[in-house]
Amino acid sequence: MASITLDHLAHAYRPNPQGPQDYALKEINHVWRQGGAYALLGPSGCGKTTLLNIISGLVIPTNGRILFDGRDVTHLPTEARNIAQVFQFPVVYDTMTVRQNLAFPLKNRGVPREDIDRRVEEIAGRLDMSAVLDRKAQNLTADAKQKISLGRGLVRSDVAAILFDEPLTVIDPHLKWQLRSSLKELHRSLDLTMIYVTHDQTEALTFADTVVVMHDGAVVQTGTPEELFVRPAHTFVGHFIGSPGMNVLPASVEGRTAHVGGAGGVAIQLARGYSALPAGARIELGVRPEFAQLAPAGAGVPVVVKRIDDLGRTRIARIEIAGHPASALVPEGVHLNGDQAGLMLDPQQIHIYADGALVAGQGGA
Template identity: 60%
Template structure:
């Protein structure tokens, strides 16, 4: 268990990076708490696996240092860092039994056989494979194999951190849910620092205390699920998290109001923005009210998604989505209002704090 400090880390795969574009991972400078559950969330190629491999020691960063509990481990090998990692595809030792697979990391570290047996049985019951203990690992199904991989990651009790690299990709949906809850429970019991890489927002938001959103090699926001939802720091976070994502539309500031097309939307304070910045208004579909009052919109489509419906509309020529409960009536002449709490202003894709400072 350890606090992980990422000290001005950058990484480029090619030799001699010169411009920012050459870096697969742009500067990361953060400290992650001991015992935290972090999720690295982002689309493919955003650098999340690069960051994970830097933490696990499979990659040495081009620049910067990584510290566990204040000790520099940048140049330590994976084994010496004492971490566990679970990969996207199941990695099992075919010729061993399920039991031996789980015992392998412990036996390699010369743990007495009595303790090995106890740990392995704990893990076996946790991943629900007790009856399969004596079976050769080879003939198992993909999700059983992945459970073994997960189990091997969890079996050691002295690890600094457990890293998960999209571990539930090959697991079927029901099992995904079960395993995720088990991981969450295990995290609470054990207090391991866990880092979980995924491109699935549901997985990230349900697993993690803190979600680290990455975009084009950069960490755009670290926050709790609520913060990511209510106050996305970057337009990418707004767009990537939530279903449907945040609505964005070009805007201009006029006094303490926002101007979109020929409509004025009042703000609580006067935002301070750079003169030439590209301004955008961002509002989550959950904060858009469609009723008889407000600004005119034209509705193009209504999608029924069970308990809710999604209204697709056009507002001042820009697409706008609104989420409303299933029984809300939509008037013939629909108009729209934005809840002030849900209004966000973005300058060059970064959020502008209301009342002044950027």
């Protein structure tokens, strides 16, 4: 078990990088506490697997250091870092039984037989594999084989960290929730540092205590799932997290009023004032659909309804605000005549961004 310090860490796959554009992983400084559950979240190519491979020792960073409990491990090989890693696709010994596969990492380290048996039974039970412990791995489904991979990563209690690289890719959708819950329970009981790479926001937000959102090789926000949802620090975070994502509209701002659509557009009242926005910056207004509710025409901000999607427990309206597409909730009992409607916005949940970055307003809550 270890805390992990990323000290001015950056990596470029090409030689002689000249600037940020040449780095697959732009400079990051962070300390991940011992026993934390972290998710590296972002689209393909954002740098999350590069960062995971630096932590595991598969990649040596171009710049900076990585420390486990203050010990510099930057140039140490994987086997010297005392970590376990679970990959996207199953890595198992087909000719061994499930029991032998799970026991293998412990047997290699000379753990007493009775301790091995107890630990294997515990992990197999947590992953719902007790019934197949004595079956050969080659006769199992891809789902079951990946559960063996997960179990082999979890069976050691002495590791500095367990790294998961999109481990549920081959798992059937109906089993994913069960396995995420099992991993979360194991994390709570084992007090291990776990780092989970995924492009799936549901996996990240249900597994992790702290989510690291990455975009274009950089960390754009680190926070709890609630912080990422309620106060996105960057428009990318707002877009990427949530379904649908945050509405982001080009705007001009004067004090506590935002104008969308220019002179012939609409005015939106803000909870905070913005008196010193950067000159020449791209200014945008962000509000999540959960804080934007459709109403009959004449109430709130005028909008045009393009369609309404019934999602079962909720309805989402696809609308236009001064010609710009957006999404909003349709409250139960609201009925519309034609395509004209109003939009009720929660001013406390409206954010202003300059060149994608959140701007702190003055006054208000």
